[in-house]
Amino acid sequence: MGVPVIGDAERRARLGRRQLLVPSLRAARVEDVADAVVGLHATDAATVYLSACARLAKPSAAEVDRALYEDVSLVKLLSMRRTIFAVTEGLAPYVSSAAARAIAAKERATLLKHLRDFAEGWDEARLAETEREVLAALAVRGEATTRELSEDVPQLRETMLMSAGKAYEAKQSVGSRLLRLLASDGHVRRSRPRGSWLSSSYPWALVPQWPEVPVREAKAEVVRRWLAAYGPATAEDVKWWTGWTLGDVRRALADLGALDVALAGGAPALVLPGDEAPVAEPEPWAALLPALDPAVMGWRGRDWYLRPEDVPALFDRAGNAGPTVWWCGEVVGGWAQRPDGAVLWRLFRDVGAAAERAVAERAERLAGWLGPLADLGGDDHRGGHRDQCDHGEQR
Template sequence: MQRISDEQRRIRIVRRHLLAPGERASSPVAVADSLVALHATDAATVFLSACARLAEPDTAAVERCLYEDVSLVRMLSMRNTLFVVSNEMAPHVEAANARAVAAKERRNLLKHLHEDGNGLDERWLDRTEKSALAFLEDSGPVSGSELAAGVPALRTKITVFPGKKQETVQGVATRVIRVLAAEGRIRRDRPRGSWTSSQFRWALARPRPVEETAPAQAELALRWLRAYGPGTEADLKWWTGWGTREVRTALAAVGAVEVRLDNGAPAWVAPGDTEPEPARAPWAALLPGLDPSGMGWADRGFHLPAEHRSALFDRSGNIGPTVWWDGRIVGGWAQRGDGELTWRLLTDTGREATAAIEAEAARLARWVGEARITPRFRTPLERELTA
């Protein structure tokens, strides 16, 4: 059984994740496809992840893909998390993950309506959703509050978790909008404010082709192997949110090849992807919180020293802004309130690395311009750097 070393895994990242100057892409769609999906829980992450990998960083180009030609689509999918994927990838992700997530969201909403005890049922929800969709068809993109103002049923209040410690009264608008978005019937449109804002407007979404679940899961597994392989079953299970049976079925369906890692653990690569790749010149990168290169595996030991984890992750396992040198995470960065970018190395990397990181920080500062970035999930090092 062939062994793929940790060094080889780091070499793979530079090309497959478009992180060195000679590897960068010309379009945001190419970036998304190279990484399979971009984390989108934090609105700024999509832009920071994409522009870090574009030969010419351009937030306007990312906005065009998201809101004009809609060649990038936000989806509630893997691990019940919001991602951005390309239009080509969207049907696979919908069938492999998002459809099940949406069904669970609908069940949860119906459960809350039933527990409220005021006669709100599936028929009421169906009428309300049709009214919301009709309003969006007439109005075009609107905010959630504007949608609720135009659809009286969305202003209905319900008691959530009645009789329990967390009992509270909520409006149904947010929950109904979440279900419609999860099902791909509406989409997040251009937000109020800049590209860092999460105050999205809502618009009708384009219908997507319907795929079967098993082939879609096989396709998603193959794309992940090409971008992140070698990876273990545990890595793929964590990244997708699937069960062990689904992971093994998908790996078998694509003919994944078993290899060994440096620690002796069995892992998998795509068919024909066992050959070593030549080393490249050392490279530096400043990547945002939740970036795919930091969130692609359950076990990140091959590029993240264990002693750095407490500084760079929050308590829920979300990675913060990171500094990379030659395939390893060596520190973190932050933006202060006055716009200054600051960073700290957790590993002594030498003069060459320091100069390259300074150049990347200057590149990031230039295209970010007047925008202000505060990660949604703040980590100990990021807080220290902005204090």
């Protein structure tokens, strides 16, 4: 008896159901959204809000604010692939042990090298003492921006001249690098931005120390959550998403007892034990997802939901996805928002009148709760999509 086969249509049904993109399955709380996709990409401020609201029954920036800044039930960590993810408080200790701590160790070594090479009077002891002073200052202040902390810890104002003599030389403050290091090490978090939910000006606050989780156990738990949300998938998909070595990935899969299945065309893949049975076909669904959304960035192999010929229109040279239009588990177009609030979208192919109506409805609802904005997820990919939509077919 051969291994179970899970074809493309089944994978698309799983994507819509498990990532809460089917209308009847959307969540009431943002914590449920984050757990459904394991973690929300948080490199750009807007992505967390837009990804979450695409999966909430009642889209609300206030609901995301509640989890991030009031209940602090959603925390941001520099983790998988050295990308910032927003994960639930319950998953955070596992993500910290499985990914963030190792990244923090590398960040610390890199920062120390830069301090020795490009600043004066720095060594490991001074860096450690500065970290202690920053944490002590935060304990007194409650929360503070890097600039405010530099009033208490003056050495944060010191700078490093990077790439001296190059056309792209630039000065970096010690404070900007050190606070990022403390965040990746799980000591501080970003508090509510000063301004709108798209603001990049934010203070820092201390976070309680999470319980220690053995690294191997943590890696297995992260992969278990990921396979539950993204399976079936290949070991290469897991390696790409986590940024781990193939050895780490294989060890975690073995610890989980992951089962072999076959994809369309016979390619080998894996699922969690008991997850090889088909899922029910969901009702038709449309979605407008932001740059770096988990649905488009979840797998290395994307041909089952994204045509190769459409990749250049959606991805930048670094492999980052821009805003995407979805219909029933496939990427069928791109979208952008004008500063006046209008949401423009363009389909890459004919998907039928019903799909167009559904996409138009989602675009109207999105524009309705967004209002006029000027930034939806990073200049590198947003600008290109705005040009395509403005000069292509507008709907």
